[in-house]
Amino acid sequence: MRFHAQVVVRLKPGLLDPQGKAVEGSLPAMGWRNVSNVRVGKQIEFELEAPDERAAAAQVNDMAARLLSNPVIEVYAVELRTASAIPTDGA
Amino acid sequence: MRFHAQVVVRLKPGLLDPQGKAVEGSLPAMGWRNVSNVRVGKQIEFELEAPDERAAAAQVNDMAARLLSNPVIEVYAVELRTASAIPTDGA
Numbered sequence: 001m002r003f004h005a006q007v008v009v010r011l012k013p014g015l016l017d018p019q020g021k022a023v024e025g026s027l028p029a030m031g032w033r034n035v036s037n038v039r040v041g042k043q044i045e046f047e048l049e050a051p052d053e054r055a056a057a058a059q060v061n062d063m064a065a066r067l068l069s070n071p072v073i074e075v076y077a078v079e080l081r082t083a084s085a086i087p088t089d090g091a
Numbered sequence: 092m093r094f095h096a097q098v099v100v101r102l103k104p105g106l107l108d109p110q111g112k113a114v115e116g117s118l119p120a121m122g123w124r125n126v127s128n129v130r131v132g133k134q135i136e137f138e139l140e141a142p143d144e145r146a147a148a149a150q151v152n153d154m155a156a157r158l159l160s161n162p163v164i165e166v167y168a169v170e171l172r173t174a175s176a177i178p179t180d181g182a
Contacts, residue, residue: 008134023135023158030158032150034140041134043099044114049125059123067114067121 002083003048003056009069009076010041044068047083056080093174094139094147100160100167101132135159138174147171 011017019040027035050056057080064076102108110131118126141147148171155167 010134010136020135020137023137026158027154030154032139032154034150035154036138038135038137041136043101043132043134044111044129045101045132046111046114046129047127048123059125063118063121063123063126067117 001050001052001056003050003053003060004045004081004083005048005056005060006043006045006079007060007064007068007076008041008043008079009064009074011039012073012075015073041074042068053080053082092141092143092147094141094144094151095136095172095174096139096147096151097134097136097170098151098155098159098167099132099134099170100155100165102130103164103166106164132165133159144171144173 017039020038023038023040024035027033027038048056048059050059057078060078060080064078065071069076108130111129114129114131115126118124118129139147139150141150148169151169151171155169156162160167
């Protein structure tokens with residue numbers, strides 16, 4: 001089966017986010033003074049072939065933990081759906 | 092009202108994604124040979140104060156188009172929910 005996976009990698013809460021601060025710093029000059037807590041993360045998507053959804057989910061979690069994120073400073077969230085299917089789980 | 096916004100910025104389909112290619116290049120050495128079409132984007136989240144949801148959505152779209160993305164090479168998707176509410180729209 002073919003799956004479409006999305007992994008969102010965020011800095012752990014509480015850690016300083018220089019990219020987010022840079023965005024925040026540029027907001028007032030553009031007239032936006034009502035924005036706070038800007039955090040910038042990564043969004044990775046890809047397709048994979050796997051025998052079933054359980055195998056796909058296990059691999060995507062493994063990829064997220066070992067390759068796509070740095071577990072010391074980041075957390076990740078995984079969304080998986082069968083490729084070409086209509087998303088049913090908020091994906 | 093207080094809103095929580097998430098903006099996902101992706102490279103336009105068809106454009107070369109060097110970060111995605113770098114991820115793909117490292118997959119075989121880690122034993123994953125069933126992955127393709129890796130694309131790396133940005134995920135930005137923040138909070139904002141706005142009088143109502145319409146005003147918040149307009150501002151977040153404006154921010155995404157003018158500050159958070161490069162419309163020449165990127166597309167963006169916006170998700171908005173009232174802060175502290177349970178997500179009802181896939182957010």
